Amino acid sequence: MQNIISNPDQAHEHDSGEERKLIGDRGDYFLNRMQGETGVNISACYQCERCTNACPVSHFMDIKPHQAIRYVQLGWREDLLKSSTIWMCLSCEMCTTYCPNEVDVAEIINHLRNMAAHSSITPKEKSLAVFHQTFLEVLQKSGKVNEFRLMNAYYSKPDILKERVKQGILIEDLLLGMTLLRKGRLKLFTPKSRAIKEIKKVYSQTRGEIV
Amino acid sequence: MRLSFYPGCSLEGMANDYARSIDAVFKNLSIDLVEIEDWSCCGATAAHSLNQAMSVVLPARNLAAAEKMELDIVSPCAMCFNRLRFSQNMIKKKVFDIPWPVTGDIRVHDMTRFLAEPPMIKSIKERILRPLNGLRVVCYYGCQMVRPPKITGYTDYENPQTMDRIAAAAGAQVIDWSYKATCCGASIGIARREIGESLTKRILQKARQSGAEAIVVSCPLCQSNLDMIQKDRSKRHTPVFYFTELLRLSFEEHGDPKWFKMHFTDPVPLLRAKGLLS
Ligand code: SF4
Numbered sequence: 001m002q003n004i005i006s007n008p009d010q011a012h013e014h015d016s017g018e019e020r021k022l023i024g025d026r027g028d029y030f031l032n033r034m035q036g037e038t039g040v041n042i043s044a045c046y047q048c049e050r051c052t053n054a055c056p057v058s059h060f061m062d063i064k065p066h067q068a069i070r071y072v073q074l075g076w077r078e079d080l081l082k083s084s085t086i087w088m089c090l091s092c093e094m095c096t097t098y099c100p101n102e103v104d105v106a107e108i109i110n111h112l113r114n115m116a117a118h119s120s121i122t123p124k125e126k127s128l129a130v131f132h133q134t135f136l137e138v139l140q141k142s143g144k145v146n147e148f149r150l151m152n153a154y155y156s157k158p159d160i161l162k163e164r165v166k167q168g169i170l171i172e173d174l175l176l177g178m179t180l181l182r183k184g185r186l187k188l189f190t191p192k193s194r195a196i197k198e199i200k201k202v203y204s205q206t207r208g209e210i211v
Numbered sequence: 212m213r214l215s216f217y218p219g220c221s222l223e224g225m226a227n228d229y230a231r232s233i234d235a236v237f238k239n240l241s242i243d244l245v246e247i248e249d250w251s252c253c254g255a256t257a258a259h260s261l262n263q264a265m266s267v268v269l270p271a272r273n274l275a276a277a278e279k280m281e282l283d284i285v286s287p288c289a290m291c292f293n294r295l296r297f298s299q300n301m302i303k304k305k306v307f308d309i310p311w312p313v314t315g316d317i318r319v320h321d322m323t324r325f326l327a328e329p330p331m332i333k334s335i336k337e338r339i340l341r342p343l344n345g346l347r348v349v350c351y352y353g354c355q356m357v358r359p360p361k362i363t364g365y366t367d368y369e370n371p372q373t374m375d376r377i378a379a380a381a382g383a384q385v386i387d388w389s390y391k392a393t394c395c396g397a398s399i400g401i402a403r404r405e406i407g408e409s410l411t412k413r414i415l416q417k418a419r420q421s422g423a424e425a426i427v428v429s430c431p432l433c434q435s436n437l438d439m440i441q442k443d444r445s446k447r448h449t450p451v452f453y454f455t456e457l458l459r460l461s462f463e464e465h466g467d468p469k470w471f472k473m474h475f476t477d478p479v480p481l482l483r484a485k486g487l488l489s
């Protein structure tokens with residue numbers, strides 16, 4: 001294998017064919033912003049890849065955890081927000097726990113996921129993004145999350161139902177649901193919390209609404 | 212002894228059997244668990260993923276309620292425990308506004324660690340009527356209970372011991388293994404089932420290879436995940452117990468098969484074979 005240093009064309013194999021991205025005007029603006037918002041010293045990363053090696057799902061990610069950190073340093077914001085990585089991440093905290101430089105990788109990825117959720121970029125892993133979204137919707141309706149309501153709400157999302165049919169797992173899902181009901185694991189009714197109003201209010205406030 | 216109890220949503224639904232076993236165990240240990248008044252969801256992974264402010268604010272509501280009761284919290288669910296501790300940490304940093312009066316000074320215990328303290332182990336041992344002799348188990352801790360150590364306070368996060376000590380106190384034969392804290396993929400399991408399954412199956416396989424007949428857990432998500440996805444060619448069944456279910460079994464002279472009817476992988480044949488159930 002050729003050395004990538006002597007052959008700079010191979011330095012970014014995964015986006016070969018694309019134009020080389022110059023840092024140019026963006027400078028370290030994005031890096032500083034991310035460091036400021038998360039309180040994490042991202043510059044401390046020395047690309048040892050320990051985070052990626054510890055990650056149980058790195059093989060399903062298009063940008064590996066250590067690369068994600070590098071991308072932040074380079075200011076490649078859109079690539080990160082478009083990646084499968086930010087949705088694939090399980091928040092299992094292996095990367096953070098094992099980084100020799102105390103770079104909180106999981107927090108960085110989580111913060112990018114937050115950013116993506118508030119951007120116009122379509123999530124690469126839509127089913128995962130929609131699941132989180134549905135969870136929050138159910139939470140707001142009753143202050144607690146009842147699994148039966150959660151699954152119903154999730155399957156009622158048009159894209160999700162279509163996808164499950166396409167993958168041919170809808171029948172399996174339904175059978176599983178029936179077994180869960182029979183075993184008494186899915187409860188149709190569970191008590192609500194009185195907090196619904198308060199929670200809705202804070203939720204609107206966090207999204208910049210004046211209430 | 213009195214503590215406030217934050218059950219979390221799962222214990223009202225999927226993990227209702229966990230709730231019942233906790234109830235029985237704490238009654239037997241004469242520890243008073245007072246459910247937090249009008250508690251609400253901690254937001255779990257979803258709030259954390261999509262709205263960081265909510266991931267601090269939602270647990271803070273429950274912290275505030277417990278502070279009002281002036282009782283430390285014990286949390287049976289690894290995820291809730293992690294979110295409550297995370298929220299406390301962020302409250303101290305004062306970067307999010309919390310609409311409820313809360314200091315974050317209360318102690319949040321994870322239930323396994325609370326019961327694994329030496330005096331607790333002692334009182335557990337005193338109450339064992341039927342030791343789980345000959346039952347070979349591995350304990351599985353997962354992610355959220357132990358990581359990140361800065362939040363969870365676990366110093367032995369690579370080889371946690373809390374459930375190991377409890378299961379051993381109940382007389383079970385606890386086997387060492389390397390997958391105690393490897394992620395089971397529960398959080399991705401619904402939306403991307405094939406990925407979740409690949410992680411879950413690896414854990415089941417390693418548990419079986421280590422010679423375990425059953426897995427002991429404390430997290431409702433880990434339990435349902437490991438319990439439900441057992442189908443493979445080997446057709447082996449490895450029941451997945453909540454650690455309090457085993458405690459309850461050892462505390463009472465006669466166990467009841469009905470306690471385990473919510474399990475997918477039926478543990479009754481195994482328990483009968485070991486003479487632990489009639
Ligand atoms: S483990 Fe830390 S230092 Fe190493 S590549 Fe990952 S973030 Fe960088």
Ligand code: SF4
Pocket residue numbers: 051054055056057058065088089090091092093094095096105106109
């Ligand atoms: S937190 Fe995410 S990126 Fe880090 S090891 Fe876990 S799955 Fe991988």
